[in-house]
Amino acid sequence: MARQQTIFVTGKINNLVFYKWKDLHCVRSMPLRVKQTKATKQSAKDFGRAAKLSRILRNAFSPLLPDYKNRKMTYRLNASLLHWLRQKKSLKNISFIGFEFDRESELSSHCRQPFATSFSEKGKIIVTIPRLSIPQDILAPPDTKLLRLRIVAAGCSFDDLGITDHCSTIVELPFENGVMPQKQVVLKFNCDRGNIALVGIALIYCIETDGLLTEVKKPGWTPAAIVSGFMK
Numbered sequence: 176m177a178r179q180q181t182i183f184v185t186g187k188i189n190n191l192v193f194y195k196w197k198d199l200h201c202v203r204s205m206p207l208r209v210k211q212t213k214a215t216k217q218s219a220k221d222f223g224r225a226a227k228l229s230r231i232l233r234n235a236f237s238p239l240l241p242d243y244k245n246r247k248m249t250y251r252l253n254a255s256l257l258h259w260l261r262q263k264k265s266l267k268n269i270s271f272i273g274f275e276f277d278r279e280s281e282l283s284s285h286c287r288q289p290f291a292t293s294f295s296e297k298g299k300i301i302v303t304i305p306r307l308s309i310p311q312d313i314l315a316p317p318d319t320k321l322l323r324l325r326i327v328a329a330g331c332s333f334d335d336l337g338i339t340d341h342c343s344t345i346v347e348l349p350f351e352n353g354v355m356p357q358k359q360v361v362l363k364f365n366c367d368r369g370n371i372a373l374v375g376i377a378l379i380y381c382i383e384t385d386g387l388l389t390e391v392k393k394p395g396w397t398p399a400a401i402v403s404g405f406m407k
Contacts (some may be wrong), residue, residue, distance in 0.1 A: 216266045225257035227336050232256075232373070235329035238343055239377035239399040240276055241392055248276055250389040272373075274401045283400040285378055292374050292403035300328050300362040300374060304346065307355040313378075315350060316396050321381035321388055325399075328364050330372045339370050350380075371403045 187193070190205040229252045237243040255271040275281045283289075288305035295301075304324065307313060313322065323345055330340040342362050347353055365370040378397035380391040389396075 181242060215230075221260050222253075224336065225253050225260055228252045228260075228331065231331060231336060231338060232329065235275070235331075235341055236327055236375045236399075238327055238402070239325055239375050241397050247278075251278075251347070268355050272401055272404045276356040276375075276399045276401075277397050280395050280398045282376065282378055282400040287312045287314075290376060290402050294366065294372065294405040298363060298365055300364045300372065302326055302360045302362065302374060304348075304355075304358040304360065306349075306357045309350060309352055309355060312360060313350070315380055316334050316382060316391055316393075318382040318384075319350045319380045319391075320383045322350050323379035323381060323390070324348065325377040325379060326360060326362070327375045327377075328362050328372060329375075330364065330366050330370050332367075334369060339367065340365050340372075366405060366407050368407050370407055372402045372407075373401050375399060375401045 187205070192205060192264055193200070193202050195201070197367065208402060233240070233243045233249065233252065240248075242248075242335065252274065255274060261273060273283075275283070286307075288307055290305065291303040293301040293303070305312075315322075324347075325343065326346050327343040328341070330337060331337070331341050342364055344360060346358070346360055364372065377397070380396055381388040384392055
């Protein structure tokens, strides 16, 4: 911005704008107008939808996360959703299935056996907790006495990017040497046509301190991930 000293005019001359601000006469250049191409507009639209969907999913899965507003995690999820939205939407390329919310504490590394999910029964999601050998299959901090599996299912519509259904449950497993048999958990859930359903799981460690069980929330011990999905 320049200030006028001897010329006192207002208005526009070529690409310069003369105006008065308080008691000062000033001049500035006209802002440049950038013409957006069709591709640029579509890219901006896709980015906006990815950011909105990311925010909705982070809110839905917030019970799994120590910090659902974490910037690094948010940027990674945004990028994963944007990549998927720019492709043909199908289960074959849902890049955010298997998404780890904490790269420094991955669920796939802390629990060495995979979870299975079935969407075949109407109105239900069946999550199968695998047979686990303790401590071989579970990476855990010292003094762990109990495992809590927090399971969250969230449905989202692609028309208005709104949540269509949401449910959660907690399964407690004693952390004792030996074999835990396979277990199934049934969630009541509806997924209508044009929606996607996602299931996330967090592994929460409970340690014993002074005779009380407390959840471990230290960095490196907060594994959580989106483990499966279904499109209808």
